Amino acid sequence: MPLSDPRFLQLNAWVNQYFSTNVSPELISGDASFRRYFRVVVGSVSYIVVDSPPKLVPITPFIQIAESYSRSGIPVPKVICSDTKQGFMLLSDLGDVQLLSVLNPSNLRQYYQQALLLLNDIAKVIATDQAPLPIYDDEFVLRELNIFTEWLAVHHLGLSSDEVGAQTDMAFQVLTENVRQQPQVGMHRDYHSRNIMLQDDELRVIDFQDAVIGPVTYDAVSLLRDCYIRWPEDNVNELMLIHYKQVIEAQLLPVEVSFSQYQRWFDLMGLQRHIKAAGIFARLNYRDGKPAYMADIPLTLEYVRDIASRYPELSRFSQWIGNVIIPAVKAKK
Structure with a gap:
């Protein structure tokens, strides 16, 4: 990293205070927020160092939810040490293999069933030691939907x-x-x-800092669509039917809810998420200078x-969407 990067110099000094040997963090990625991820190797052990500017993306929610998830048996990175004022964390390293990179038609059912089972434990986490999780209420839902209006329809398409x-x-x-009608559970939200890593052929969960209490179908449709x-x-x-039976057995969904009702909830929940996501992809381009996500808008709109x-x-x-928005998006390429 360039010596002119003040955040990196602060991060480097901070992480070297933890280790007795000199280490040099190597950038591995940024993400859709303002966070950056680095790797350091000490002897035979690899760690992840997170740079998360505190005024933009405070790390306290990540730390609190990581503790709650870990206690509930959800496989997440361990927070080894942190500095909330500077926005730095040292985490255990879950590797580089995203589930997306290994999925194919022959292993799809196996891995997705495992991922759906993890949702039973995620659903039960509705608070941290400090406070209940935020509620995914009407105002929250509409605020997300309006990202589509503001950034994709108005800003991008004019x-x-x-x-x-x-x-x-x-x-x-x-x-x-549709959101209001559903049973409410702990929800990862992304x-x-x-955001699912594969390590030693076991699934690991990341990027959970925005967890809320919300509809029972949200995380399942995020995964399957x-x-x-x-x-x-x-x-x-x-897989939708598998999740439907699973949440009834886990008593997260009343037995009297029919599969057709669940499927409607699932479908409409997916619409809300995809409309929001299309807007976020445009916002990442225009507000945050991250144009790569624009390529994901057409598929997202086709779902809608x-x-x-x-x-x-x-x-x-x-x-x-089909006659106006999708053609306009493709014409803007």
């Missing part, structure tokens, strides 16, 4: 807010009501194949178009 509102207001109301890869509907439906078309109350919205 549509007017009034035009967008005329097409989205009713759909957003349906999606908000549970997909890039991933913004970064799309699987055949037969595979998704089979296809799933919304299955529900009469969302058919007009689906047509607008």
Whole structure:
């Protein structure tokens, strides 16, 4: 890293206070936020060092939720030491293998079933030692949906807010009501194949600092209708049914809830997440200078178009996405 990078110089000094030998952190990645990740190797042991500017992404939520998840048996990185004022953490190293990189049609069911089972434990974490997790309420849901309006439709495509509102207001109301109807559980909130690591053929969970209390289908649809890869509907439906039976058995869903009701919740929850994600990908480009995520917008919008078309109350919205938004996004490439 360049010597002109003051954050790196602070990080380097901090991590060298921990080890008795001199170490030099090597950058391995940034992510969709303002965090950066470095690796240091001491003898035969590898560690991850996190640089998370405290005014932009405070590390306290990560540390608190990591403790709660670990106590509940959820495999997460161990926080070895931290400095909340500077925004630095030293973590155990879970390796470089994202689940996304190893998935294929032959192992899809095996790994996704394991990932779905982890959601039973995640669902039970509804508080840290310090406070209950935030509630994913109507205001929260609409704030996320409006990221699509502000950053993709208006900022990126140049549509007017009034035009967008005329097409989205009713759909957003349906999606908000869908969240309210579902049983509420502990929710990772970004549970997909890039946030699940594979280490010694075991799944490990990362990027959980935004955990909230929210609808029972949210994390499952995040996983099975991933913004970064799309699987055949037969595979998704089979795994959806597995999760439905799983949450009933775990008493996270009342036995009287039919599979068709669960599937509606699942589908509409996925729509809310994908609409939000498309907006976030545009925001990452324009606000944060991270253009690579723009390539993920078309797949995300295709999910929105296809799933919304299955529900009469969302058919007009689906047509607008398919006939106006997707062509406009592709034309902007």
